[in-house]
Amino acid sequence: MQLDTYISDLLYRYECVTIPELGSFLTQTVSATINETTNAFFPPKKVLSFNEQIQKNDGLLAHYIADVDKIPFEVANKKIAKLVAALKDNLSDGKTVNFKNIGDLDFNTEGKITFEPSYQLNYLTDAFGLSQFESPAVTRELYKEEAERIEKVIPITVTSEKRKSRPYLKYAAIAVVALTLGGLVASNFYVNQIETHNQLAQQEAEKQLDTKIQQATFNLNPLPAITLNVSKQTGNFHIVAGAFRVEENCDTTVAQLKADGFSARKIGTNKYGLHQVVYASFETRAEARKALQNIKTSHNKDAWLLVKKLD
Numbered sequence: 001m002q003l004d005t006y007i008s009d010l011l012y013r014y015e016c017v018t019i020p021e022l023g024s025f026l027t028q029t030v031s032a033t034i035n036e037t038t039n040a041f042f043p044p045k046k047v048l049s050f051n052e053q054i055q056k057n058d059g060l061l062a063h064y065i066a067d068v069d070k071i072p073f074e075v076a077n078k079k080i081a082k083l084v085a086a087l088k089d090n091l092s093d094g095k096t097v098n099f100k101n102i103g104d105l106d107f108n109t110e111g112k113i114t115f116e117p118s119y120q121l122n123y124l125t126d127a128f129g130l131s132q133f134e135s136p137a138v139t140r141e142l143y144k145e146e147a148e149r150i151e152k153v154i155p156i157t158v159t160s161e162k163r164k165s166r167p168y169l170k171y172a173a174i175a176v177v178a179l180t181l182g183g184l185v186a187s188n189f190y191v192n193q194i195e196t197h198n199q200l201a202q203q204e205a206e207k208q209l210d211t212k213i214q215q216a217t218f219n220l221n222p223l224p225a226i227t228l229n230v231s232k233q234t235g236n237f238h239i240v241a242g243a244f245r246v247e248e249n250c251d252t253t254v255a256q257l258k259a260d261g262f263s264a265r266k267i268g269t270n271k272y273g274l275h276q277v278v279y280a281s282f283e284t285r286a287e288a289r290k291a292l293q294n295i296k297t298s299h300n301k302d303a304w305l306l307v308k309k310l311d
Helices: 003-011 060-069 073-092 144-151 160-165 168-216 247-259 285-298
Strands: 016-019 023-030 033-035 040-042 045-051 097-099 103-107 113-117 237-244 265-269 275-282 304-307
Touching: 003 016, 003 023, 003 060, 003 097, 016 060, 045 103, 045 113, 060 073, 060 285, 073 097, 073 103, 237 247, 237 285, 247 265, 247 275, 275 285, 285 304
Parallel strands: none
Antiparallel strands: 016 023, 023 045, 033 040, 097 103, 103 113, 237 275, 237 304, 265 275
16 A cells, blocks of 8 residues: 555645654645746645654544545554554665655654655645746836936026027027927837837737646547446536636537546636536545546546535
8 A cells, every 4th residue: 555645635635644653744825926037937836844743643544545445444544554664664774755746755864854845746726727837028118217307308598688699599499399309209109119018028928828728727648438437416526627718628628528428517617717627526535536546547647636515
């Protein structure tokens, strides 16, 4: 029995998954971020950590294993204890303990457990279908100095006497007015150019974002179809096939899955406005877990289990 799969399943739904007598994997949700140097956008995610101090058995892992494998709770606890003993032996021998899609555990020089996350999976279900992407920087040119220079232009006052004795002042005044008007026209022209550039850059960034989301939401491999015997479409355990920004693509996917023998349907949109499609819904976690393993093996390795009560 491998603990990786069970722990990975639980990390999607819980903030703390404890391995008795070893420690606990913890998750913390962080918001979407932008790298100002590379212009890379990162979706929201759950950050993993490990706390060696939290070792008390809360029963969560054992209950889940017992439910999935159809074994008594006491037997599940004994299997966990046996695996933990083997893991501790490996750590004591200086070996690295790897939990697939979670991270690596090691002993440091002080005999304490250190953890290095793998970052291969995003355990935040609300961010499903979102991936990292880069967008060109939007360049803005400021004409503050030019605007200040125009605002500080001082009107020239010329009396009739001076106009007669100094005719060149008339031409100087005309030149100042001409230069001011020319500066205003040029300034407006450049400002309009900048606004047009910024608008095009923003549209391109939004286009790339929509494209990335649409491409990352659903990918069916051309593998042989399997048939699931689902008696009814109720329950809180749903096997998600994908999520789409365009509802027409959602309807096409449902029709395709139904043609392949699945009881596919739409279950509404998530918080990002993406339309979700499921292979089927189940009353118990054990039924959903069994069907999910079959689908990942034979149809779509990116399918995942959503636990949600539908309205």
